[in-house]
Amino acid sequence: MSRRKFLKTSALGIGGILLAKCASGSDDITLEEKTVLTTITKPIVISTWNHGTAANKEAWKILSDGGNALDAVEAGVRVTESDATNRSVGLGGLPDREGKVTLDACIMNHENECGAVAFLQGIENPISVARKVMEETPHVMLVGKGAFDFAIEQGFEKRDLLTPEAKEAWLKWKESEAQKKPDINSENHDTIGMLAMDEVGNISGACTTSGWAYKLHGRVGDSPIIGAGLFVDNEVGGACATGMGEAVIRIAGSAIVVELMRQGKTPNEACKEAVKRIIKKHKEIKGLQVGFLAINKNGEVGGHSVFSGFNYAQKDNSTEELKDADYEMKR
Ligand code: ASP
16 A cells, blocks of 8 residues: 555545545445445444433434434434533523523534534524524624524524523522632533434534533633534544533644544544643643543544543444543542
């Protein structure tokens, strides 16, 4: 094999090359290549944290029926957004320090098309607004009142997202010492990031959150930022992030994970490398939790976090499980 061809092969992964060959309708696929194709895990969906299990189930309904990855990730994360008992995404999410629930979300498909909303209030499913931004406008991101007005124009309904339980938690926080020093911990974060590869091998991703609980009014995290909270390159794979968004933005986290996979790293190795970069770039690491989740064109999956405790849900034809990600430090 020539050096050029070898480099290309290792960058895309053999699965990526064969899937591209299939998608282009090429009929010169050898028996050997067919064998490789059948070992690619697809369809498949993965998503962050425990709430990923229910979200994956919804996504799987679409994927297992031959549906596309974009529809699957949108439908999947909508489950978490609409779950009023979830304190970190959509309806029922913990508010900012002024008691306002402000939402961030983005979506990206296999053609590098993407849409995002940030600092959006009063709309239960920001991921669907992000998709509308992608499909109905020439833009990538709308924020605040502009995003809200656009959502209403697109037929979304206004809804009060601050549930009595979230309001009570916020009022309690206001009275507490904690409000003097906002911290990100297992109670006040947990974005859902979801990545799916469909039957034809196309990858899409979605990421949605109410962000860092009790944040400053106007704060936007990594979750709606393409390349930070989410990135997909259908030639290589996809990645998403959870945890302290500020740290993820500083290293362009999800884009870095995808680029590391392009250079030949497995999803697991790529996530680990990005986590190590975060650790290296921060003087104070205590309490700085970040987790990355990634998938490549072979349907291989990996996750890694700064501290222990990050997990993700996986669903494919032979697997339905919640996995603990690898980590650098024990909490
Ligand atoms: N990454 C999200 C943010 O910074 C929060 C989280 O995932 O926990 O807004």
